[in-house]
Amino acid sequence: MKLSCRSLEKSFGRVKALDGLSFDVPEGAFFALLGPSAAGKTTCLRTICGLDRPDRGTVSVDGEDVTQAPVQGRDLAMVFQSFALYPHLSTEQNLAYPLREAGLPSAEIKSRVGEMGELLRISHALGRKTTQLSGGEQQRVAIGRALIRRPKLLLLDEPLTNLDAKLRDEMRAEFKRLHRDLGITMVYATPDQLEAMTMADTIGVLQNGQITEIGTPDALYATPGSIGVARLVGSPPINLIEATGTGAELDLGFAKIPSDHRAQGALTLGLRPFDIQVADTAKTALLQGRVIVTEPLGDLEIVDVETSGNELKVALRGAQVGQAKPGDLLPLNFDANRLLYFDTKTGLRLDMSPVQN
Amino acid sequence: MAYRKAAFRKPGQAGWLYSLVTGVIALIYFFPVLWMILTAFKTRSDALAIPPKLFFTPTLDNFKSVFFRDTQAGDAVATGFVQYFVNSAFIGGSSVILALIIGTLAAYAFSRYPLKGNDTYMFIILTTRMLPPIVVIIPIFLMFRVTGLSGSYIGIILLYTAFNLPFSIWMMKSFFDDLNPEIEDSARLDGSNDWKVFFRICLPQVLAGLAATAVFALILTWNEFLFALLLTGSDTRTVPVAMANTIGGEIGVDWGLLSAIVSLFLIPVFIVTFVLQKQLLRGVTFGTIRK
Structure with a gap:
C-alpha cells in the first residue's frame, strides 16, 4: 500500500503539532519517523489512521484521498506505545477482536488466532488475561492484534519504549523478520535513532511538526542535511x-x-x-x-x-x-x-x- | 551498636497486639448493630431490663409481630410489612438502576466528549446535592400534589433517581477518566463503532466502579426517610416510614419489634454489599494504583 501525506497541518489549541508535513511511503517499505519527543510523531500517525483529522492537507492511500474517511473502514492497523490491549479480555479474545468485528466465521477466526500465536510465539498465553502477561508478551499480543486482520499498512507508535533494553534488542530483529516475511508497508515512529537506523529502509526526520529530511539510514549518517539531523543520527553522537x-x-x-x-x-x-x-x-x-x-x-x-x-x-x-x-x-x-x-x-x-x- | 529491633515491622503480617487493638475498635463500631440484633430476639421485659442482659432466652415473637398483629379477638392480622419490604426493594432497585444507566451514559459523555465549560456543568450537577433535603421538600411536595405524582411509585422512583444521579455521574466520570483512551482508539481501528466501543470495551473495564456506585446509591436510597415520609402513600410506603409508624402508641416504643424490623431491613444491604465486596474494594481504590 502506497501512503502519501501532503502538507498536513494540525493544531491543538495554540500548539502546532503538525506544520506542513509531507512525505511518501512506497509500497512494502519500512519507513521510520525519527524525531525527538513532542515533534508530532504520534499526531502524524493518528492523522494517517484517521483518529485525528488534520486542519489542512491530505492523506492518500494508493492514490485515493482518505483524509475524511472514517477510522473503521481503513485497511490499516496501529500498535500503540501503551500496547492498548483490552484488559478485560484474554489474549485469545484480544487477537480475535478485530476479526469478530469484521464478521469472520468462528472457524476462520480460530485458525487465524492459532496461526498468529505460533508466529509471535504466544501460543502458551492464549488463555490468559493480558494483564497477567510480561511486557514482552503484551507487546507481541499488541502486534498480533494489529497484524491479524492482514492490513496493508501497519503504524507503530514507539512500540519498544515500554520494554527493557534486552527485549528491545530482540524485538528489533523481530520487527525486521515480520516485515520481511509479511511484506506489508510499515510506518514506525521512534525517538531512538538506533531503532530507526537498524530497522528502516527510509527515515523521515520529524522536527517541530515538519519533515526536515528524508533518506536512507546510510545517507542520513554520512551526509546529514543539517546540524539537527547530524545530532539525531549516530551513536555515540557526532562531535x-x-x-x-x-x-x-x-x-x-x-x-x-x-x-x-x-x-x-x-x-x-x-x-x-x-x-x-x-x-x-x-x-x-x-x-x-x-x-x-x-x-x-x-x-x-x-x-x-x-x-x-x-x-x-x-x-x-x-x-x-x-x-x-x-x-x-x-x-x-x-x-x-x-x-x-x-x-x-x-x-x-x-x-x-x-x-x- | 544497639539497634532497636521493635522499630522494625515486617510488612504483610500484623502482630497479635495490633490485631487485638483493631479487634477492640471494630467491636466498638459494630456494637450498636450487634445490640440491636440481640434486642430483636428479646422479650419486652428482657429488652428493657436494667442492667442490660447479655444472656437471655431468645424468642422469635418480635419477628412474627413484624408481619402479623394479634387482634383482641385472637386472630392474626397481616401488618402490611411484606408490602413495605417489596416497596422498598422495588423503589430502591428501580431508582438505582435508572440512576446508573443515565449516570453512566452521562459520565461517559462528560469524560470523552467534553463540552465547552465541562467543569461548570459538572459543578452545576453537584449543586443540587448541596441543598439540604428539608429545604427542597416543600416545593417538591407541592409539585407532586399538582402533577398527581404524590403517592405513586413513578413519582418516588423518579425523585430518587434524580437524587442519585449527581454522584453517580461524578463517580462514574472519575472511573472513565482513569481508562486509557488508546484502548478505545485501538477498538475503533479494529472496526468498532462508538456504541461497541462503549458497551464492549469501556463498560467492562469499569464494572468495579459500577458496583461501587450501585452500593452507595442503594444504601442512600434504602435508608432515605424524609422524602418517603411525605411523598409515598399507604400502598407505596417504604420500610423506614412504616418503621417510624410503629414508634409511639400507648405502650411506648416497642424496642424488640423495632429491632426485628431493622434487622430484617439490614439483610438486603448486607447481601448486596457482601456479593459486590470484591468489586467494591477495587472500585473505591481504582486509579490510586498505577499499573
Whole structure:
C-alpha cells in the first residue's frame, strides 16, 4: 500500500503539532519517523489512521484521498506505545477482536488466532488475561492484534519504549523478520535513532511538526542535511566543532587544516567519533587529547577527550580498547575528508569537498 | 551498636497486639448493630431490663409481630410489612438502576466528549446535592400534589433517581477518566463503532466502579426517610416510614419489634454489599494504583 501525506497541518489549541508535513511511503517499505519527543510523531500517525483529522492537507492511500474517511473502514492497523490491549479480555479474545468485528466465521477466526500465536510465539498465553502477561508478551499480543486482520499498512507508535533494553534488542530483529516475511508497508515512529537506523529502509526526520529530511539510514549518517539531523543520527553522537575559515586554512582550535577559499568566517564542523583514530606516535598525531572519561563496551570503547577547549568523543576499536586511562595524553588523527561542514547560523550543511593535502 | 529491633515491622503480617487493638475498635463500631440484633430476639421485659442482659432466652415473637398483629379477638392480622419490604426493594432497585444507566451514559459523555465549560456543568450537577433535603421538600411536595405524582411509585422512583444521579455521574466520570483512551482508539481501528466501543470495551473495564456506585446509591436510597415520609402513600410506603409508624402508641416504643424490623431491613444491604465486596474494594481504590 502506497501512503502519501501532503502538507498536513494540525493544531491543538495554540500548539502546532503538525506544520506542513509531507512525505511518501512506497509500497512494502519500512519507513521510520525519527524525531525527538513532542515533534508530532504520534499526531502524524493518528492523522494517517484517521483518529485525528488534520486542519489542512491530505492523506492518500494508493492514490485515493482518505483524509475524511472514517477510522473503521481503513485497511490499516496501529500498535500503540501503551500496547492498548483490552484488559478485560484474554489474549485469545484480544487477537480475535478485530476479526469478530469484521464478521469472520468462528472457524476462520480460530485458525487465524492459532496461526498468529505460533508466529509471535504466544501460543502458551492464549488463555490468559493480558494483564497477567510480561511486557514482552503484551507487546507481541499488541502486534498480533494489529497484524491479524492482514492490513496493508501497519503504524507503530514507539512500540519498544515500554520494554527493557534486552527485549528491545530482540524485538528489533523481530520487527525486521515480520516485515520481511509479511511484506506489508510499515510506518514506525521512534525517538531512538538506533531503532530507526537498524530497522528502516527510509527515515523521515520529524522536527517541530515538519519533515526536515528524508533518506536512507546510510545517507542520513554520512551526509546529514543539517546540524539537527547530524545530532539525531549516530551513536555515540557526532562531535561538533566551532571553526574559523581564514582563507587557505581552517582553524579548528586544536588543529589547522588546509581549505579552499569558500570556507570563510564562522563554521560548524561535524566529525564522527569513529573517524578519529589513535596515532602511532605523538609526532604523526594531528592533535593531543587529554582523556576525561572512558566507556568500555567490550570490543568498542568510547573515550571523551579534551583538547584546546573542545571536548571530543572518540570511538576506539580492536587493540586500542582498554589502553587509555583518564588523565593520559592521547595522540589522535582524523581524516579531514570525513569532516561535515555546516553553516553555524542556519545549521544547514554546506556542500564542500575538502581540499586534498 | 544497639539497634532497636521493635522499630522494625515486617510488612504483610500484623502482630497479635495490633490485631487485638483493631479487634477492640471494630467491636466498638459494630456494637450498636450487634445490640440491636440481640434486642430483636428479646422479650419486652428482657429488652428493657436494667442492667442490660447479655444472656437471655431468645424468642422469635418480635419477628412474627413484624408481619402479623394479634387482634383482641385472637386472630392474626397481616401488618402490611411484606408490602413495605417489596416497596422498598422495588423503589430502591428501580431508582438505582435508572440512576446508573443515565449516570453512566452521562459520565461517559462528560469524560470523552467534553463540552465547552465541562467543569461548570459538572459543578452545576453537584449543586443540587448541596441543598439540604428539608429545604427542597416543600416545593417538591407541592409539585407532586399538582402533577398527581404524590403517592405513586413513578413519582418516588423518579425523585430518587434524580437524587442519585449527581454522584453517580461524578463517580462514574472519575472511573472513565482513569481508562486509557488508546484502548478505545485501538477498538475503533479494529472496526468498532462508538456504541461497541462503549458497551464492549469501556463498560467492562469499569464494572468495579459500577458496583461501587450501585452500593452507595442503594444504601442512600434504602435508608432515605424524609422524602418517603411525605411523598409515598399507604400502598407505596417504604420500610423506614412504616418503621417510624410503629414508634409511639400507648405502650411506648416497642424496642424488640423495632429491632426485628431493622434487622430484617439490614439483610438486603448486607447481601448486596457482601456479593459486590470484591468489586467494591477495587472500585473505591481504582486509579490510586498505577499499573
